[in-house]
Amino acid sequence: MTASVRKHTRGWRPALRMSPSGEAAGLALIAAFAMTCTVIATAATAVSLIARLPLVASMFGWCERLAGSSPWWLGVPAAACLAGLLGGGMAVSARHLRARPAKDAPSVVVVDTAQVFAYSLGGRGGQVVTSRGLLEQMSPEERRVIFAHETAHLRLGHHRILWLADLAALNPLMRPLSKRMRFALERAADEEAVRAVGDRALVARTVGRAALLSFDRAPSHALSMDGSGVVGRVEALLSPAEVASPAGPLLASATVIVVACSLAWSQWTHLAGMAHHLCVI
Amino acid sequence: MGSLESEVLMCLWASDDPLSPAEVRAAMGDRLAYTTVMTVLTRLWRKQLVEREAHGRGFVYRPLMSEAELAATRMHTDLRRSTDQEGALAQFVQGLSKDEAKALRRLIGDEGSRR
Numbered sequence: 163m164t165a166s167v168r169k170h171t172r173g174w175r176p177a178l179r180m181s182p183s184g185e186a187a188g189l190a191l192i193a194a195f196a197m198t199c200t201v202i203a204t205a206a207t208a209v210s211l212i213a214r215l216p217l218v219a220s221m222f223g224w225c226e227r228l229a230g231s232s233p234w235w236l237g238v239p240a241a242a243c244l245a246g247l248l249g250g251g252m253a254v255s256a257r258h259l260r261a262r263p264a265k266d267a268p269s270v271v272v273v274d275t276a277q278v279f280a281y282s283l284g285g286r287g288g289q290v291v292t293s294r295g296l297l298e299q300m301s302p303e304e305r306r307v308i309f310a311h312e313t314a315h316l317r318l319g320h321h322r323i324l325w326l327a328d329l330a331a332l333n334p335l336m337r338p339l340s341k342r343m344r345f346a347l348e349r350a351a352d353e354e355a356v357r358a359v360g361d362r363a364l365v366a367r368t369v370g371r372a373a374l375l376s377f378d379r380a381p382s383h384a385l386s387m388d389g390s391g392v393v394g395r396v397e398a399l400l401s402p403a404e405v406a407s408p409a410g411p412l413l414a415s416a417t418v419i420v421v422a423c424s425l426a427w428s429q430w431t432h433l434a435g436m437a438h439h440l441c442v443i
Numbered sequence: 444m445g446s447l448e449s450e451v452l453m454c455l456w457a458s459d460d461p462l463s464p465a466e467v468r469a470a471m472g473d474r475l476a477y478t479t480v481m482t483v484l485t486r487l488w489r490k491q492l493v494e495r496e497a498h499g500r501g502f503v504y505r506p507l508m509s510e511a512e513l514a515a516t517r518m519h520t521d522l523r524r525s526t527d528q529e530g531a532l533a534q535f536v537q538g539l540s541k542d543e544a545k546a547l548r549r550l551i552g553d554e555g556s557r558r
Binding site for chain 1: 446448449452453456457458459492506508509512514515516518519522531532533534535536537538539543544546547548550551
């Protein structure tokens with residue numbers, strides 16, 4: 163992902179510019195739409211199996227049209243996928259609901275540890291959590307950058323988009339989209355930090371130094387794969403403000419969604435048939 | 444917790460030294476009245492989120508870990524244990540691969556870990 167961001171910020175001038183906030187919102191819409199299509203397509207295929215289950219057949223009556231809508235053996239993996247999606251969705255949601263500050267909790271918490279971290283919990287009225295280990299390695303201006311970045315996450319309600327990104331990631335085909343959403347959220351908060359402190363280079367240095375701090379302390383835990391996008395964030399901050407996120411990834415995602423939706427549409431009619439059947443009884 | 448209180452608290456955490464109300468006001472860009480800053484600091488002191496010591500004719504304030512923060516610390520430990528790299532949290536400090544670390548040092552210069 164970092165390589166593709168470099169390609170986009172050098173040479174290719176996109177016709178459509180978009181702020182990171184705009185991209186995050188756009189991707190969130192696409193993710194929500196794609197997830198709905200995934201659930202519908204999976205459910206509609208699983209219906210062919212579910213409709214044949216003796217319990218269901220006795221409750222709703224044998225529906226030839228539904229049971230025959232797709233081969234029953236296709237319904238097996240579809241039902242398994244559906245169960246996985248629903249179970250995974252509940253696990254993701256439980257995780258996110260736990261990651262909220264307690265009522266009447268202070269807005270700022272500095273954990274007394276040498277570990278290096280900073281994150282936010284919740285939305286407006288939420289909480290910024292960081293560590294003594296990070297703060298003492300940062301200058302006062304850099305600390306202000308960190309607080310401004312995390313406060314921006316809270317103020318802009320990014321916790322909801324993050325939730326959506328984690329739900330979307332349940333579908334392996336949507337993992338790149340999910341990753342790009344997270345990147346856009348960090349970029350948006352970085353730009354807000356720039357607005358707060360008025361210095362792009364300072365924010366770039368803070369983001370980079372914080373990551374290098376953590377890396378230097380535990381290089382054995384270094385990511386071997388793709389990586390996190392910190393380089394992309396720093397490059398974007400070191401570039402002038404006008405080089406915003408290109409619309410390329412957004413258009414590519416939109417194309418994939420349109421194709422997926424047209425495939426899902428044929429299945430949607432089967433679900434509609436089932437709903438009609440249930441009402442007719 | 445009010446947003447003014449959290450802003451003032453973050454101001455104190457950002458500073459290396461204890462701050463007087465005037466210094467807090469200046470650090471926040473002179474947006475607030477001096478009396479407002481004093482009121483907020485007193486409120487934070489009563490909530491035991493900051494401590495103060497006499498300095499000249501007034502006080503200087505420094506942030507303090509309170510009972511509420513200790514509870515939040517416990518929650519943090521639980522969260523860290525249960526969530527993985529791409530968990531429910533968006534971390535400011537993200538993990539790096541070796542190549543990324545190299546690229547970053549090139550971009551921002553190797554200032555080392557100590558400031």
